[in-house]
Amino acid sequence: MSVWYLTHPAALRPLKNKLHPSLQRALVGSVNSVRRFQASRSSTPRNIVIFITNRCQLRCGACFYRRELNDSVPLLTLDEIRRLAGSLKHAPRIVLTGGEPFLREDIDEICRILNKYAGVKNISINTNGFMPDSIVDSVGRILRGSRLDALKLQLSVDGLKAGHDTFRGAEGSFAQAVATLKALKAIQRTHRNFFIEIASLVNRTLLNDIRDFIEYFQEFEVPMKFSVIRSSDNGTWGLPQDEVSGLAAGADPAYPDIDELLRFQTVVRELNNACRYKFWTEFQQLKFEHTLRALKDRQRALPCYAGIVDAVIYHNGEVAFCENTLPVGDLRDSAFDLRALWSSARARLLRGKIKNCVCTHGCNILTSMAYDDETLLRAW
Ligand code: SF4
Numbered sequence: 001m002s003v004w005y006l007t008h009p010a011a012l013r014p015l016k017n018k019l020h021p022s023l024q025r026a027l028v029g030s031v032n033s034v035r036r037f038q039a040s041r042s043s044t045p046r047n048i049v050i051f052i053t054n055r056c057q058l059r060c061g062a063c064f065y066r067r068e069l070n071d072s073v074p075l076l077t078l079d080e081i082r083r084l085a086g087s088l089k090h091a092p093r094i095v096l097t098g099g100e101p102f103l104r105e106d107i108d109e110i111c112r113i114l115n116k117y118a119g120v121k122n123i124s125i126n127t128n129g130f131m132p133d134s135i136v137d138s139v140g141r142i143l144r145g146s147r148l149d150a151l152k153l154q155l156s157v158d159g160l161k162a163g164h165d166t167f168r169g170a171e172g173s174f175a176q177a178v179a180t181l182k183a184l185k186a187i188q189r190t191h192r193n194f195f196i197e198i199a200s201l202v203n204r205t206l207l208n209d210i211r212d213f214i215e216y217f218q219e220f221e222v223p224m225k226f227s228v229i230r231s232s233d234n235g236t237w238g239l240p241q242d243e244v245s246g247l248a249a250g251a252d253p254a255y256p257d258i259d260e261l262l263r264f265q266t267v268v269r270e271l272n273n274a275c276r277y278k279f280w281t282e283f284q285q286l287k288f289e290h291t292l293r294a295l296k297d298r299q300r301a302l303p304c305y306a307g308i309v310d311a312v313i314y315h316n317g318e319v320a321f322c323e324n325t326l327p328v329g330d331l332r333d334s335a336f337d338l339r340a341l342w343s344s345a346r347a348r349l350l351r352g353k354i355k356n357c358v359c360t361h362g363c364n365i366l367t368s369m370a371y372d373d374e375t376l377l378r379a380w
Pocket residue numbers: 056057058059060062063064065066098099100128
């Protein structure tokens with residue numbers, strides 16, 4: 001069972017709902033304890049975020065990768081990605097990000113290599129949706145060139161026209177994102193393994209426009225997810241100072257505070273309940289709850305699996321446990337052997353140093369939830 005399926009629980013709910021509640025608990029508890037044991041013994045990570053590029057046409061104020069964008073460091077080559085794929089013990093779930101991943105014209109080759117040499121079946125790609133034609137073309141080539149169980153595009157939309165264009169710092173970016181969404185919906189009609197999700201960073205404009213935003217996008221019948229703006233200096237606590245990555249979003253007085261986020265949560269829940277199409281899955285609602293709890297209490301409610309299940313590979317080949325911590329090493333210094341790097345002395349040292357930190361990073365919270373019995377009982 002993959003994290004991806006757990007974010008789309010409706011697919012598995014009919015089976016689970018046939019069981020008596022005590023059997024559901026027994027089933028989830030036993031399956032999950034095996035999964036946790038397997039995860040703790042993994043010699044390579046099972047969820048990997050790969051920054052396949054640092055090129056981007058936009059300059060969003062909330063981008064934590066903004067200082068690294070468009071530098072001249074050579075990107076990972078196809079041959080380097082093939083060597084990396086060959087070192088993976090378990091077929092991981094992959095997220096391709098950047099930068100704007102679709103600026104790499106060989107993105108279909110990257111997917112094909114991961115599929116062929118690492119057995120990857122599940123790929124998500126984050127996009128700003130700024131180049132509809134090229135995105136549609138690349139998606140078609142990926143679907144034709146790789147045998148995937150699921151290809152998911154996560155399209156960033158942070159408001160309606162005025163709010164999104166301002167937040168993304170580019171006039172016309174909303175119109176382009178909507179054109180991309182429409183074109184992707186057409187692809188979805190003919191490909192059962194292709195999925196789309198709208199991902200929004202909660203900012204004050206979205207907060208004010210949320211009712212109109214939901215009304216506009218609900219007709220597309222696409223799941224939506226909401227995240228708080230975060231980086232290593234925003235929504236992260238308890239990391240040893242000598243391990244903080246320094247990846248930082250721009251300071252913006254328009255970031256909502258906890259009370260505004262709680263009001264936002266209430267409104268979106270109401271809207272979701274009132275909609276025929278349930279755009280906010282139970283799993284995503286729980287993730288938002290965990291995020292707000294972390295913001296409020298600054299304590300871990302669930303164990304973090306960064307450095308065990310989760311890994312990040314940057315455009316320059318550096319590998320980190322999460323985007324908030326400093327890298328554990330560089331693939332280019334390790335013959336592209338992620339397995340060796342994952343068991344290195346530096347990796348073991350860092351695992352010992354991140355036992356008590358807490359953050360609002362949605363990807364890592366989702367992984368924690370995917371190994372938590374109570375979450376699965378409620379949202380699976
Ligand atoms: S589109 Fe993404 S990578 Fe590009 S500047 Fe915005 S947040 Fe950063």
